[in-house]
Amino acid sequence: MGAARTDSARSRRRRAVPWLVLGLWIAVLALASPFASKLSDVQRDRAVDYLPASADSTQVAKIQDRLPGGEATELVVVYHRDGGLTAADRATAADQIAEIAGAHTLTARPEAVPSRDGTTLMYPVASTEPGQDEEARDELVGAVRDVAQGGDGLSVEVGGAGALATDASEVYNSLDGPLLYTTAGVVALLLILIYRSPFLWLVPLAVAGIADYLSMGVAYGLNQWFGTSVSGQSSGIMTILVFGAGTDYALLLVSRYREELRRIERPYDAMAAALRGCGPAVLASSGTVAAGLLCLLAADLNSSRGMGPLGTVGVLCALAAMLTLLPAILVLLGRRVFWPLVPRYGSTPKARRSLFAAMGGSAGRRPLTVLAGGAALLGALALGSLNLPGDLKQEDSFTSKPEAVAAMETLAAAYPERGTQPISVIAPTDRADAALAEARDTRGVESAERGRSSGGWTEITVIAAAPPQSAAESATIEALRDNLDGSYVGGASAEQIDLKDTNSRDTMIVVPLVLLSVLLILVALLRSLVAPLLLVAAVVAVWGAALGIGGLVFEPLFGFEGTDPGLGLLSFVFLVALGVDYGIFLMHRMREESLTGAEPAEAALTALRTTGGVIASAGLVLAATFAVLTNMPMVQLVELGFVIAVGVLLDTFLVRTYLVTSASVALRRRVWWPGPLSRAPEEPAPVPERQTVGA
Template identity: 35%
Template sequence: MPTSSSSPPTDSPTTGGHRFHALRVVIPALIILVWLAGAGIGGPYFGKVSEVSSNDSTAFLPTSAEATTVQNRLPDFLGEDAIPAIVLITSQQKLDSADLADIRTLAQDLAGLPEVAGAVSPPIPSEDGLAVQIFVPLDADSEVDAAVEALRAELAATLPGGLTSYVTGPAGFAGDLVEAFGGIDGLLLLVAVIAVFLILVVVYRSPLLPIIVLVTSTFALCVALLTVWWLAKAGIVLLSGQTQGILFILVIGAATDYALLYVSRYRETLRDHDTRWAATKAAWRGSIAAITASGGTVIAGLLCLLLSDLQSNRSLGPIASIGIVFAMASALTLLPSLLMAFGRSAFWPRRPQPIGDDVDPQVAHLPARGVWARLPRYVARHARPIWIVVTLALLAGTLGLTQLEAKGVPQSDLVLGSSEARDGQAALGQHFPGGSGSPAYVIADEGELQDVTDALLGTEGVASVAVTAADSPSGTAPVTADGVQPIGPPGTPAPDPTVDDGDVLLQATLAYPADSAAAEDVIRQLRSDLGDRAAIGGPTATDLDSNNASIRDRTLIIPIVLLVILVILMLLLRAVVAPVLLIGTVVLSFAATLGISALVFDHVFDLPGADPAVPLFGFVFLVALGIDYNIFLMTRVREEALHHGAREGMNRGLAITGGVITSAGLVLAATFAALAVIPIMFLLQLAFIVAFGVLIDTLLVRSVLVPALGHELGRHLWWPSRRIAAASDPAPAAVRADTADR
């Protein structure tokens, strides 16, 4: 009820002493200044993320993985901690002695680059005489994209005419990956902010309010990034380009969603109260439960990722949770302070006015026209056919799950668009064994060297075997069934293998590209054959162990997330049936989204598959965020049902929240869709799954399916709660008759 209806609206404080009046001004001002200081400090860190982030796949492996064990011991055998790059030089005609001499000189020049760590191998000609490969170790402490770019620039400047060069191998792919992530700080944020701004302008039809909401979101992101940066600097969390992109989008989307909810409440309370202070208090009290419950649910779902075996998944949980904390904090502190400072002017030119005496307060906040005035009554009249048809439609969408291939994709396919490393790997396979330059590293006991070598050479798919030898010119020496082979003129003795703690390091070159499924099959076979006699690592083993860990995480975490969110909903709604129904609808929505997405990936985008983490990340975000909108709806429905009964409460809750929740869904879908501007397959797939799934949740599940099921169940939806006003809850037939009359 309005505090006054006879006097014009005013934003001056009500009676009370000067001290209270001063506090009403000082407290919001201090809050704004604190956030401004935090954003001012955190803003410059957008350009410093590369200092604390890593895109090295070995850094995200489980500590218990066999590939991790091998990776940690490689510096003991190879000396410098380096990332191997393969320089491939090809010619249309056979390389003559002059060409080879020029290439040897080029290899010596490459060794002088500051980015190179360790010895550059002599040029190795292919059997067909049309190509040469050079192994160049790059400093692991340098920025890999800059090091690869320097290598490519040197080749472009000094390569003899008629020859073509590529930089590929682990360093080449890592460099292309870092370059692809380069748009996160600029392009991604720009696209996301523009999309959100345009939606807010349409929603609010106000020039000022969208700016206030975007300030709230961007300030939350600045402070969240500042916090994450220092945690990554201290080694507490592991930050990657992928995690960074998700953090940016999640904070912008979530903070905007929470802001939309608060703004909607504030608009209501400005009609109920004459002063901005009273309106702010009422709006804050009416919003805090829904916003904290929503954010808490998302955080609970994200923190379930701490159970992940894969460190990249495990790191995302706390990093994204930090983002949600600051999104909630900005929506509940900075936004109310800004809106209180502007008052009704924030909504110009459609300033909300206090409710007059001639308006029934029971219908004052209900939409008088438009879709949200008509849809609740339509759903009430046709509840049963609506929920049956929608459920069948979603079940039909789940049929596409049979087409989902989420078992991993080759590293060469991770970057969308052009990739010199991918082109170089294809060219490498035409002249050398497919796994050249990216060998499987095998650590075995010195006394087992020959037995392990024989097992390696006896495995189909292993092209050759070498042992690490520090006194060899190339750093390795070939090993055959006759033992370690000499390198050099006849009579040269075979070099001694490098031994560390009684172990030697063998390098098995595979016949297949290191990131192929065939290469993974070879590693599986070798591990089965060698058992405890050797530990196998390298690029292929890293991919294999990462995929296995990701599948394990997916199987474990998804049920736990469902259970955690179910418990939270039961505590929040103080019911059993409603939470189970909400979880069921969101899971059905997710399954349909994933099924339709699989068909789109296969037949529209023509993608080769998906990373095993894509369904897991899609599930965590969709279920947590999809439940968000149901929380927004159902907390208001429960509030209305306490006074008007279950079915009328459903009608009123849907009518009042329909516009704001739909706007929030559109904002979140737009922000996640912005991830598609980064040319990384994982982010493209995640962008589509979450954006499409949010739209289904917002426009279909929350707007139609849940209300229809609510009308079908009536007060039983809130079992075992007894506070719902059952006496005012008419039977379904009465509801249909009443709505028909209207």
């Protein structure tokens, strides 16, 4: 009777645990809900929000905020007629500019700058009305565009740094919905194909959506408590990671749970066994990704530094949801959630010829040949990175052309001999006159005018003789910084220079940190030095090859005019951190097989045969989620999504299946050096023959 009561009590507790977990998640979501909806309110996408605090252009923006009226919004109103402007066109332009000046607080009266060919009239317009308020800036740009109208062959476009920021902000603000829906749709389609069930795919997809909502609340909290920067790029990447990494963890758990249901009668007990089996690998995997992303905290670039914590939040929220909420829901739904392929207790799966067994067999027969061929292929692909286009200019950052970019193109054609974008110099007021004179004497400067003063600082507006973001203008900005001691040089073009320089510095610091942190985690997990070095070398080779493929297609196929300066660093961090995931799944299973006494070659091939299908499914899902970025309207996102998606596919179907397996077969026990598995098991001592009495 006592045993029966004990079993009954244990059964009640088992039934209660999933409901308790579900209740806790409902409570957590209720707490996170007020914060999740506010994440878009703290998202900032000004160029200066991406820059490091130490950059000249950042200091300029901060000081401009303290000047009368705050940071000025720089606009350029461009009037153009192909056959040449008429007197009526000039009168229309003058009237519209006068209306704009009368309706808004401008830093100076706009003066017309005609082009030499008579086709274009440019009016620089600067207003301090918006200050730091992005919404007010967007309203100002909209109001100016409402007034500046053409017709009958006269085109009117509003460009400049302020208009470009507004157009970029509109693009980033429009990403949230399409990015989420497209990602969810892609994941849903792949899960339906993988699970071949009309119901099962809904569970991990819904759990991933819940994890994404939770991550938004946590990200808002980080912004409020620690000042973590939030940009459209970082919040979009966070969503991608939640769905990509979360679905990967779900695939591993559900696959193991299906196996255990055939072996164990009760779903609760089967889920417990599944968590014990795959939990350590999933925890190690997520820990590696989190550690790699957190290395971005060492970056000086605000956008990269902010992406580290947000990406980590996404991975950890996905991990928490997939190891608690997903198991609870699956246990509550029971075996029927797998319909029509329900894993019956005591049944055995239908034996089928495994593709990965065949692939592993070829790698096992000629490991050195496969290894050499794969390494040569990756090396050849990496050479394509030499064909990457130059640095991406602001006007080339959009896949479709907004009005601000069209205005800049019109200006570049009409004023090829001069700059059309102001360079902002902030000088100490007691040295403002000397700084103004030095600026005017600097080679490449066409004009310089003194502006606002306050708090010991004076603003000087400089126009370069060269077009914006050209090599000659960059040389002028560097000359100004060299000549004007104690002053800061900023503006849109200076910001791009600072972005490039800071990315180069960050790469030198973050890359070694990522490699070291990932290597240490792998050493602790696999208890070996050779296996971790093999995995890290493999993912670095994948990164180089993926970047090389990007170099082969970005300009010739996609028509991109430049490469985002942060592409190399961000793609490296993501591909190394995420690519090592699959290596962990494979090598962890290989180690398990070796611990049971399997020979090294047999252990490697068994690990590939048993985990290959799950790793392939997980790789496809992760690649597809990052591929969603290639449909976004920002070139930076398209390039990043393409390189990571291609890298994940290379890692999944070439490196993991062939190169790591063949290297493990070739190295044999040396792959586990210097751990105990690297030593051959001792032969048991022979049992001496029993001597007969009296012999």
